[in-house]
Each structure stands twice: as C-alpha cells, then as structure tokens.
Amino acid sequence: MNIKDYGWNDFFETQWKETAERIMFPGRIIADFGQQLKVMTDSGELTVGRPLQKEGNSLQLAVGDWVGLETVQGADTLVRFVLTRKTKFSRAAAGIEVKEQIVAANADTVFIIQSLNRDFNMKRLERYMIAAWDSGAVPVVVLTKADCCGDTADKLGMVYGTAPGVEVHAISSVTGQGIEDIRKYLLPGKTVALLGSSGVGKSTLVNTLAGEEILKTQSIREDDSRGRHTTTHRELVLLPGGGLILDTPGMRTLSLWDSDTGMDIMFRDIEELVLKCRFHDCKHRDEPGCAVREALETEKLEKKRWDSWLKLQKEIAFMESKKDGKQRLQEKQWGRQLSKYQKNFAKGKF
Ligand SMILES: Nc1nc2c(ncn2[C@@H]2O[C@H](COP(=O)(O)OP(=O)(O)OP(=O)(O)O)[C@@H](O)[C@H]2O)c(=O)[nH]1
Ligand SMILES: [Mg+2]
Ligand SMILES: [Zn+2]
Structure with missing residues (x-):
C-alpha cells in the first residue's frame, strides 16, 4: 500500500518537488539580537525573525542551534524547528x-x-x-x-x-x-x-x-x-x-537551572559520603552514624567544601520545587541524553 493507491499522481508529485522538497534547509544561528537572529546557511547569511513563543511552547532558540528553515514564496525565511542539541x-x-x-x-x-x-x-x-x-x-x-x-x-x-x-x-x-x-x-x-x-x-x-x-x-x-x-x-x-x-555577554550571576551530573562530578566525594550515613534521610546534624560529621571532625572533608555543597543543593532543590511538570520532564529527558554522552566521554569515545 502506498499513497498512489489513494490518488497521489504526477500532478501532485510535481507540486511536491517544486515546493516541499526545497523549502526546508538547515542553518546555524550565529547571532542573537533578540527579535532578530542571524543564521548561516549554505547560501550565505540570513536575518530571520525569532519565532513567537506561544504559551507552553518550548521552542527556545540560542546561538549555536541548528534550525530547519523555510522560505515562504516571495517573502521571509522562517524558522520551522530546532534540531536536537548535542550540548x-x-x-x-x-x-x-x-x-x-x-x-x-x-x-x-x-x-x-x-x-x-x-x-x-x-x-x-x-x-x-x-x-x-x-x-x-x-x-x-x-x-x-x-x-x-x-x-x-x-x-x-x-x-x-x-x-x-x-x-x-x-x-x-x-x-x-x-x-x-x-x-x-x-x-x-x-x-x-x-x-x-x-x-x-x-x-x-x-x-x-x-x-x-x-x-x-x-x-x-x-x-x-x-x-x-x-x-x-x-x-x-x-x-x-x-x-x-x-x-557571550558577561554574566552577573550564574544561577543553576538543573544539576545532577555536574554536582556528581564536582562533589563525588561528598555524594559518596552521604550514601554512607546510617540513615538514608540523614540531615547530617547530630544523627548517630553520620559519615559526613565524622569526615568533618577528622578533617577528611573540608568545611568550606561541605558548606558549598549544602548551599548548592539547597539552591537546586528550590529551583526544582518551582518548576512545573513539563519542565521537569524535559530535564529528565536531557539528563538521560547527557548520561549516555558522559559515559562515552569517560570511555574516551568522544
Ligand atoms: N592586561 C591585560 N588586559 C586584558 C587582557 N585581555 C583583555 N584585557 C583587557 O580587559 C578589558 C576587557 O576586555 P573585554 O574583552 O572587553 O572583556 P569581555 O570579557 O569581553 O567583557 P564583556 O563583553 O563586558 O563581557 C579590555 O580593556 C582588554 O584590553 C590580557 O590578557 N591582559
Ligand atoms: Mg565582550
Ligand atoms: Zn549524615
């Protein structure tokens, strides 16, 4: 079964070749001026409008993105979609x-x-x-x-x-x-x-x-x-x-949006210590068998580092609590893609 069985013929085929096949082409966003984006394509540089962001629409564009472009006959070029990011x-x-x-x-x-x-x-x-x-x-x-x-x-x-x-x-x-x-x-x-x-x-x-x-x-x-x-x-x-x-323009502050992999890599020693506490919901204050307290007392863990971890954890948890379901789902998907990528990096397949 194919679409010919449903009446697709040369008349439509020709139209398709004339329009659809050549309307989409790739481009990379090379500058972001807010409402306007500069895009590099095979046929040179183009300026395109930033697509309107409807409520609930997650199409966020950034410099470095690869996008699918379409030139509307005799008019502007529009961004139709963004290709999945590698990073x-x-x-x-x-x-x-x-x-x-x-x-x-x-x-x-x-x-x-x-x-x-x-x-x-x-x-x-x-x-x-x-x-x-x-x-x-x-x-x-x-x-x-x-x-x-x-x-x-x-x-x-x-x-x-x-x-x-x-x-x-x-x-x-x-x-x-x-x-x-x-x-x-x-x-x-x-x-x-x-x-x-x-x-x-x-x-x-x-x-x-x-x-x-x-x-x-x-x-x-x-x-x-x-x-x-x-x-x-x-x-x-x-x-x-x-x-x-x-x-990029200099950043005043860098508030973390989400972190799992990054915290794991930067604070692996603490993440491992926390797992050694006797109680899995240990608050690391005065619970018996707290591995963190012990490490702090024996100076195996620097107080400064522990304070950093606590502060960052709090910040991430706060951000997490403010996110809606859709945002959380997107983060999860990104996390999965990332962990595959990080594993390859660790194996030297990069
Ligand atoms: N002495 C010295 N000065 C430098 C060096 N690199 C940059 N500067 C100076 O630092 C100042 C700021 O440099 P920019 O390149 O504008 O800094 P930027 O990071 O792009 O700043 P924003 O665009 O505001 O984010 C300029 O006066 C530069 O000449 C360096 O290696 N040595
Ligand atoms: Mg600069
Ligand atoms: Zn503890």
Missing part, C-alpha cells in the same frame, strides 16, 4: 519567572574564563564548572591577564584542586602567553563557547585568536576592576583556522 549550557533566567535560559548551544568545549586579577573567585568557578559539566560539553578553565598578576602559580594550584581532571590554562592577550596552547580546542567544525563575568577578556580573546579586531572590547572600571558589559549579544565567529568561537 546546551543553561542557567536559570534572571527575574521572577522560573525559566531556563540557554546561553550556548552545541558547543563542544566551554572555556570558563576568569581573570587573574580581582575577578578570580573559586566559588564562582565551582558554579560554572557544575553548569559546564551539565551542559554535556567539556569544560576547560582559562585564566586571563597573566601579564598583570604575580601569583599565577598559586591560583593555578587552587583551580587544579577544585576541578580535578580539567585542563587549566593561564593566558595573556597582551604578551601572547598560552594562546598557542588553547588553539588546540579550536579545530575545524568544533565550537568553543566563552563564558565568564564582564571584563575578563572574552571578546579580546576572540580578537587575539582571529588576528584582527572583530569584536568590540572596552577597559574595565578603575575603581572596582569590574567590566562594563561591553558585549550585548551572543555571537558565533568562524576563525581563519576553521574553529568556531562563541562569545
């Missing part, structure tokens, strides 16, 4: 509404960028690391402005201690230190997303890697060393060597 770096959107904000889609590597000056903050780094592991991409820590900081070695040591197994680089866009080392992540067809606070030198790094001034940069404030939020939209840049780099 997504998310955070909880700012504001009262409980919403996921995708910061970067389909990145292979995320550079977590902090500068070695006053911006350097281990707690923040921990947070970015968790979100990065949850994104499905491989995190790499990049410490910028090595030219103006005397204690680089100490800070590198601290990062190695907090993020075991993660590569860490100290670089300078001024002296060129470390720049050649990080080019290895920028392979043809691979995408690196840059994430960090304002003023750490993300756009400067893109310009340094590109060898020309593609993006606008601006000096940090003298009084408190903070950035001026120079970059205002996300943009994907194709480097001369073929790698793709996704610049």
